[in-house]
Every structure is written in C-alpha cells, then in structure tokens.
Amino acid sequence: MAKDIRMPKLGQTMEEGTVVTCLVKIGDAVKKGDILFEVETDKATMEVDSPAEGFVKAIIAEVGQTLPVHAPILVLGDKDEVVPQSFIDSLLGGAAAAASTAPVAAPTPAPVQPATQPVAASAPTVSGSAVSLAGVKVLRLQKLGQTMEEGTVVNVLIKTGDSIKKGDVIFEIETDKATMEMDSPNDGVVRAILVESGQTLPVHSPMVILTDKADTPLPQSAIDAIRSSGAVAEAPKATATTPVPVPATPAPAPQVKAAESVPLTTGKVFATPRAKMVAQDLGIDIRRVPLAPGAARLTEADIRKAGQQPTTATVPPQPTLSLGQKVTINRLQRIVGEKMLQSKREIPCFYLNIRADMTELVKLREKLNKNASVKISFNDFIIKAVAMGLRHYPIMTGQLAGDHIQLADSIDIGLAISTPQGLVAPIVRDAFNKSLVEIATYCQGLIDRARSEKLTLDDLSGGCITVSNLGGFGIDSFIPIVVPGQCSILGIGRISDTCVPMDGNILIRKLMNLNLSVDHKVANGADAAQFLDFVKKTLEHAGNFA
Template sequence: MAIKVLMPALSPTMSEGVINKWLVNVGDTVSAGDILAEIETDKATMEVEAVDEGEITHLIDTTPDKQIAVNSVIALINGSKDERLEDYNDKDQTVSSEEKNEVSETPKVNTEVDNSQIIERSKDSNTKQNTNFASPFVKKFSKDNNIDLTLIKGSGPDGRIIKKDIQNFELHINDENISVIEPSSIRKIIAERTTQTKNEVPHFYLTIETRMDKLINLRKKINSNSNIKISFNDLIVKACAMAIAKNPETNISWVNGKIHQYKNIDIAIAVALKEGLITPIVKEADTKGLAEISTEIKSLVKKANQNKLLPEEYSGGSITISNLGMFGITEFQAIINPPQSSIIAIGSIIEKPVVNSGSIEIGHTMKSTISADHRSLDGAVAAKLLKDFSDILEDPFQIWLNSMDMEVI
C-alpha cells in the first residue's frame, strides 16, 4: 500500500507551501527520518522527512513558486505504477473535457463566398478558441479585470492559457523604465495575509508617550557591569510581559469565533528579513531575566535570518512587539498578526523639552501605539495594558527586580 507524503502545516496560519527543491529522486530508497524536500512556508524554509521506509515512486512537480495546499499529497512511497498523484488531490487546475476544443464536422459551403465573411468568421473562431482554452481561474480573472484573452499566448498544454500566463501579462505597460518583478512566495503570502487582516480584523489604535530617562540610565548601568549587552528592545519585551501579567485578560487570541485565554505569557518580536517579515516568540517572557531574554532574542534573530527557525519558535503568542525606532520613526500603526489580539508599535527615543513639576527641562520620550482587535479587546482594557506598559518603562526598577540575573551596581 502506498505511503502518502503530505504538504505539512508548519504553522497555524499556513494554508499553502512551496517546494523549493526535492532532495530525492523517483526510484530512491529512503528510511524513516530521511530528508525528502525543502518546503518554503509563509514563515521560513523547513525540511520534510520520510515517515516510513520504502521506494520513492511519485514526486509532485516542483514548478518555481507553485503554491501547494496544506495536506495535499506531494509524494508517494511504495506506490504502484498505475497510481497518479492527481488521483489523491483536487483537480482545480486540470483540464476538464468540457473545456477542451469541440471538434465538429466541416459544413458544406458554396464555392463562391464573400471574403469579408471569411475574415469575420475566422476572428470569431479564434476568440472562442482562446476563451474556451483557458482555466476557470483565468476566465474569472480576465472577466473581473477586463482583459482580452485573445491577446494572451498560452504556455500550458497545447497552448492552454494558465494562471502564470495571465499573471505575467503586462497590460498597458510601455514604459521602458518599468520592470515587472515577480514577488517571492513569502511576499505573496504577506500581501494576502495583511490584506485579509485589515479587511477582517477590526483594528483600533491607542498611543501613549513615555519618559525614558530612567530606563536609559538603568541600561547604561547594567551594560557597564555585564558581559551581556542589553538593548532597549530587551527591556521593552520584559516590560510588555510584566504589563500582561498585570492584565491577564489581554493574554488572549480570537480563533474561529472563540476567545483563547493563555496561561503562559509569550511575546512575539517582529524581525525584518530580506524578503519579508517573521515573528519569533520569546516563551514565558515574564519568568525570564533580562540576560536570558537578551540571549534568546539574539539567537532567534540569527536563526530567523538563516531560515532555521522551527515552527514552535514562531507560532503562538498573544501580542507582538514591532520596533522601528532605530530608523528614526517616531510613531506608527502596525497590523495585527492573527490570531493574536494586539501588537505594540515602538517609536524612536527622542530628546525634547518636557514639563516636570511645572518646570521645563530637556528629557527623552518614546511613543508606543497599540493596535488591538476589537473582537476580543475593548478600548479600556487595551488602554490599561498600554498605561501599565508605559508606567513600567518610566519606573524601570521594577524590571530589574524581576531580572535578578543582571547586576546594576
């Protein structure tokens, strides 16, 4: 009996994946645990292992950037020769018999005909042929976008117009200064997810300004007495975890119409990659000291840039920290990362005149903006979380008391 190898779901949000390359060939003998392929997901590049031993008999086509649905059969071990992968999967893109050109008998015609009628009939025939010889996706897309299929040359079987052809079709682009770039699979997924999130998740935004002078001084003292250098982001992650501990009702996610309440406080951090974004998780951040958090974040960022994060290292959490302060951005609004309920956008620390006890002095401030999902969080609840977060940063001795793995003096 054939052993099916499926496209794995490597994260809760993954619906499709791309096979970067097969590491085996048809006819190879494999054992359980052998690496079969590299899979590119919306988060990272992962490896797929054989679940049993046997001979590789079938491998799915690895067309570049071909999106394959989760749980689709991508390979067979010990399959019979008369089996086909298509028999296991949906046939959304296969050619149906109804879509093939209909061949009819040539009617008898008079020997004398009008040339204009011949030209007109030929044009109608070509239009019908191009329209019929296209996949359902192409027909719908061309109709929705008012694209003339007779202008497109198909690259599929027997000249069939397929999805790739219409995606590559450049309509009304004559400027030589414009080059059309095919986005990577990760970029496509990010585009799809962010659009879906903004359309489906009711965002609301709250901003608070925080005095950062005491935190700046604390960081200087810590770094002058430790081999582990603490970043502002390390302190922010710790402060966020402590604020959530004070507001456990915010440690939630909206999943399939229900609210999931979490016991552990896991904080995601947004990491920019060359081709996109990923959010590795600092697990149980409220229980860890600054040194441990700093070391863990450095390790996660390094693995993220090497595409070596494991699914459990970027899945979960109820909130994300997105910090663009290093670029001089004073404030911004971030898009929530579903199924999480919130994300805090961190701006830069700026020096400016501030009022202190009726007097004006030079101080350092930072703006933080929380984007919250109104399905699971109300304004007052999110406001209290943000206020507690700000208060902890303004009184950072609380952070040090919860981080006894670091010495201040």
C-alpha cells in the same frame, strides 16, 4: 481467524483521522502493541498500534485518506489463512456506511487485494486518490502544521535511483508559516520524483514513488496514474519563505557588498541556512552570488568567496527595481496582504498613543551592558514591561471565542524580526516568568534561527501581542496593524532628545512614542489605556528591572 482492525478514537474530540504513514505491508507478522499507522487527528499526529497479534492479510486504508472513527483500516489473520474477498468487500461496505454518518465525508477506500491475490505491476488500481501496486510506496506531502493546506517545494534533496531510509530529509517545504524539512516515512529506492522546485501543491499530493528494490517492476502507466491521483499546481517562479506576517519592518537591510559587475539573479535563490547566515553577517546580497558549476544551491564557501571579490566602496549597489517595472508578487507578499486584509475586515481597532521618558532606562542599559556577556536591547526591556502589563491587565491577552472571551494560559509576546526573506514575528514564550537576561538570550536565539531559516511552527504560533519597533529607521510614531489571532500590537518609535519643561526649568530628556492598536471586540478603551499607562510607567522607573 481473520480480524479487522479499525480506526481508534485517539482523543475525546476525534471524529475522523487522516492516514499519514502506513508502517506495515501485506505478510508482515505483528504483535499486540506494534505500530501500524501514523494518523493525523484534529489535534496532532499520533501512532495507531495493533490491538491484536497476527499476520497482515489486507491493508484497507491508503496513505492520505481521511476516515471516520471505527472505519476498518487493516485485516489480520493466521499465517497460512486465506481471507476471502467477500470478507474484505463487507468491510469496505461498512466503511462507506460509517463515512455517511460522519460529520465530514471521508473518501471511500480503494479496493484492496488480499495477500493471496497480489496486484499485478502492469495493472495499477486507481480509485479516487489511491493507487495500489505491490512493493510500491507513494510518499505524499505531509501536513506540517494544523493550519497547513498547501506547501511550496523549495528544494529537492534526492534524485532518482537514490536509496533512502526512514527519517532521511528529502524535501524543504515552504508552508504559510515557515520553511520546514520533510523527511521520508519509509525506506526504499527512489523510482520517480513527481514534483520540482517552485511547485505549490495541496497537502497529501503525491511527491515521490519508492519501491522496495531497484528492480521492482514499475511501468510508466503506473507512474502516470499516481501522478494524476493528486493535483499539483505550478507556483510563480519567484517564491519566498513564508513566515507569520507583521505589518512593520523592525530593522534596516545591511549594505550590499557584492560587485556591480555580478548580474542579479531573479526569482528564488536557493542557499543553505549557514550560507544565508554568513551572507547576512557579511552584508552580501545572495542574488549576486553565482552558483558553483553543477550545484543546486549556494554554500558557505560560495558566500565567502564572493566576499573576497574587490568592491568599490564609493559606488552604491544598483537598485533592484526601476520605474515602470512589473514586480512579481511572491508568496510572502501574498500572505501579508491576506492577513492584513483579514485584520482590517474582522478586527475593529481603536488606537492609543503615549510618550515614555526613557532617560533612566538608557543609563541602566548602558550600565548593564558594560561588562555583560549577554547584551540587552531596548526591545528586551519593552517585552518585559509589556509582560508585566499583561499580568496586571489579563483582558489584554484575550480572544473572542463565540459567546465569551478566552484569556491566554500564558503570556507569550511576538517580536518583529527582519530577515533577508521578509518579516517574521516569532514568540517569546512565558515572558512574564523570564528575567531580563533570559528574555535577551531567548530573543537572540529567535533572531539567529529566524535569519538561518530554522524557526519551527511552535516559534511562530500563538501570542497575545506583537512588539514592532521602527525606531531604527528614525521613525517617531506609526500605527501598526493587529495580527489576526492577537488582541493588540505595540508600535515603538525612536528614542529622541526632547526639551521638556520641568519644575520651571527646560530639561533634555530621552522620549519614546508608544502606539497601541487594540481589538475593540476584546478590550475597551479604559482597559487598554490603563495597560499602556502601566507599560509607560514601568519603562520610566529603571528600578523595575534591577
């Protein structure tokens, strides 16, 4: 007897779910507990398993569709059972009714042919965003993070005719947070690639067409129908990795070693993460490294070969910009602008400044690093001091949430890091419970992953405060802009020798400016002043880090 399987409620707050992957096909035998779909809720991507045994007679839900809880998604039956079309039509009518009562309207599923009436390959069925063909799978842009709405194709790692397996990496996708790898949710043969490098497309847009076999019929009309089922917008030619933006550059760019005679590549330069890391270490501008014939992106060998080219040390690199030039705004610049404009519009800030005497801490750092396997930076001391301050003044971890202020569950601190692609502020998790050496090790790992473009969305999400240090540029003092979603940001200036009157004498002390920008919706002046003073005194007493 035919049984309809419906969208389960996978969490207490779940009202609808988006079908990310369909893991069965018509005719498959399934057992109770077998995984049928991967569904994305408002919290996470979860697996939907079968509540019953049977054979798949019809698949109602399409990949990319958003359906309310309890909407029909699949029909099971006995092995030789013929499910009447009227039964499927009645389920589709129920799905439409369920959608009308849901808080957010879901698209009506496409008509599904039962197993006894296979869809002809020459006549694709198109309904909204659904295109159904026997033996054909359409891979769509996955939602790689809760805030992701669109993604830019950075690299296409497959070609037409390739045989791929579930889990194979097929694209590198740039989101609003980072560059991520997208793997295939299905096995199959690549019959058509619908996107190209540099394109920006919304979540769930069609990207690749797979078939079970290389000789499965796939007419051009079907490809055209699938391509038109999702809008794909072309992005500007120059794109860049898009991490969480921060309003200050923490470190100067390295000296470029590439010879002047090598022309400068404009737009996006594709290179392996290892190649980018080696280029950073050698001080080579990857825009001046030519691609090997037929290669799609630079490799480590290309970078090392470029590094062996003779250069003239006395001749500085040519400037990449000139007066009067029109500079294309890349994705990173656009996101930075949007975030900073959001901050200025939505976060009423006040600003505090104080100077810390770092003389004893400079000596302590020298002593600790003398024979240490893990070198400790000034940022590591500052992060530890900030974490201790947040523990004493937890209001500084808060965010306004309707009629109350929600304090953070843990003390997570962002650290501004400079990369060849731009700025990122990955999060040092649970900083208060980490030792100084553990913070140094953790930060070095973040720096390595940032510069090799291996940061995850978890690395870039959340945080109570960001530490942005411009001391390396010789900056004494600056006012940073609060990152939306955080309560404050601490701007660090350089450590400078300063004449200080003390007990009737003039002493040379090493002083450093601390500038705190604070969201006045969350904290008042007294709270922030006490917090900043605590951080200052913690830094001034080296015994706090012993």
